Amino acid sequence: MRFFFRRLLGIIPLLLAVSFLAFTLVRVAPGGPFDRERNLASEEAERVLREKYLLDAPLWKQYIHYLKQLTHGDLGNSLKHRNHSVNDIIAQGLPVSLLLGTMAFAFSLCWGIPLGCLSATAKNSSTRMLSDSTAMLGICVPALVIGPILVMTLAIKLKWLPVALLTSPLHFVLPVLTLGIYYSGRVARLTQQGIESTLQSEFILTARSKGLSEKTILIRHVLPLGLLPVVSYAGPLLADLLTGSFVAENLFQIPGIGVFLIQSSLSRDYPMIVGLVLVYALILALLNLAVDLSYRFIDPRIRQR
């Protein structure tokens, strides 16, 4: 428990550091939020606007002001979507990204782990090759390519699934596949490596010599240890998926937060970028903590320490 709270408190300085870095780095990029193809009607208008969003104050002052807002849970106002606060936008987009991300995560594990097990244990070389190449294909073909291919075949040619938008459960299938195929490939590879190295351990030899069946050995002894690499990968993987994906959201017209991360960088929407980076950092830190905790349950060696 103490370990848990110590780690939880450790997230605060981490977020502070992340917010400081994000806050200063985005301002280094050339151009500003109000640079347009068409100038504002007057210099006065631009001055008023910059003053309103404190953009002319010294950086440290802007940052202190930001931190003050942050203590109230206020991530500031979007400079591009000036009717919306960053909180509004994240509150609207994050649930969509979370839902889609969780589904893609579940798919990655449910497809990747059995695939990896098959690769590691298949006696038949053609089965092994098939599962190996399925995993490799997932890793090698980026979502940017796989997405349009899936749309072309399953939605446009076969008309089994909708081409875009998120208006029914069926609409989730293609985005989940697009997001999940790559990660399931990674999960399969990690599972395979984990199992193969565990299979060579001495305690497996002991188990075998005790006369346990291969199936029992695999499920009882190999899998819990063999899956450790997958568990440590699961944290960043889930964080990646939960915070949305530009490619999938853009391709399927999904109102998540992944698109905003790119758009806000391009439009120099400073509060929006910092807000999203903070959300990402928070999710990542919490998930890493969860992973560390889960080790204690999975790996008896850590539990004993």
Added chain:
Amino acid sequence: MVGCGPLTFLPADLVIINGKEPESLDPVIINGQADGRIVSALFEGLVRYNTITGRPEPGLASTWEISTDRRTYRFHLRPNLQWSNGQPISAQDLLYSWQRVLTPASACEYANILFPVQNAESFHNGTIDDFELVGIKAITPNTIQINLSEPTSYFLDVCCYPALAIVPRTPIETHGDRWLLQKNIPTNGAYQLVSWKLNDCIRLRKNPFYWDHKNVQSETVDILPTSNASTALNLYEMGEVDIVWDKELVPTELVSILRQRSDFHVTDFLGTYFLRFNTLLAPFNDPQVRRALALSIDKHRLIDKITGAGESVAPHFVPPGIPGYDSPSGLDYDPEEARQLLADAGYPNGESFPPIDYLFNSSKLNEQIAVEIQAMWQEHLGVKTVLRQLEWKSYLQDQSNINYGVSRSSWLGDYVDPQTFLDVFTSNNGNNRTGWENTNYDGLISAANSEVNNAKRMEQLREAESILVEEFLPIIPLYFYVSMEYYDPKKVSGIFANIRAEHPIRSIKRIQPRDRDH
């Protein structure tokens, strides 16, 4: 079935893909046509766009009188106008809305379109604080008088502009920047805002209190923001959306195929793709050099080989199609003369000519054009060009700081008049961005502003444009844009081709039930 928002199943009568997510639906914040189209459906001004011509017709004002010196406009609001909550609309609402446009704190990008109004510019710059001094007055609860400092003959066109729509005072004053996120905000246009979810959907519902509600064709309209051209096309192809009307949403590699289709519509548009010169930097400070570079570009090759959607070559800056105005003929393609001019300027065969710094923002089209022009200058003049591709904001910063040699540029007209183009290159215009100043040019533009006789005014503008594109060339116009839209005229009615690509949503209707097995 398309509906607004994730996992909702309510189909709309009409679904439109409108381009990128609007920055705002607040008339003072909008910054482009995509935003403007939705804003015009919600909030109307004194006049509105005609469905067929895209030109002004009576809106909230039913009639108006213009004084003989064309400096005074008197607008009469329709009797019994109401907001969508049943409250009356009065002349005071217009005063409030236009004051809001001019208040510097609103930072309205289009505030300058009201500068022809007496003292409007001084009010905007903070030189005067009292709005009473600005030439906008409510004579009676239903009559508004506008006094202009110059007989601005395009003023009615200006009044159509969505930025000048009448907005509801109470929610704006109560909720500040967040007024549009409130439920049931009062509107005075053809539609009410039902929901607005960023990057998801904007749902509009017919406003029963709109003065012309009988002619509003669709009960509910969904507007989808999309920035992916393939997705837009896929959704259209599968019959999920009825209209796609953003030219950015046409996959460039498919244009030549799409042009063959009866549901793909290409229309001349009020916009120009051109190059700016940094006239403060040698050798571009020499008009001879600029002329040589302009003469050696084969613009036909650009539109035949690269753009391919039916654009036309731009020998001048103002696009054709503005009633009463004929641009000067501009320069032809003449590499022979170009070589001679460059030699006369001291660079025979391009010798000792410094490499040209060609700035453009990242896009496939811009890149192809840049490469083509680079090759033409090399071939005809022996001049080297260094291409500098930057992402949007960095590009804009370098362009507005005039930190380039040649910069890819574009300009879209706000109203149907040459001045929306020619004003840009007056000396003190912030959009000039070339460093070019010419007192004759400024004088002609200002004279045109004061001219009551339209034919004479057009002549002055033509003379000004001739200075711009035939004499001094701080810019090279390359081609005129076209608008591109997908919709099947057998399934959708109420869209008419016009040079502004202005298609009021109130007139559009799906005439056939949506074909699910398209």
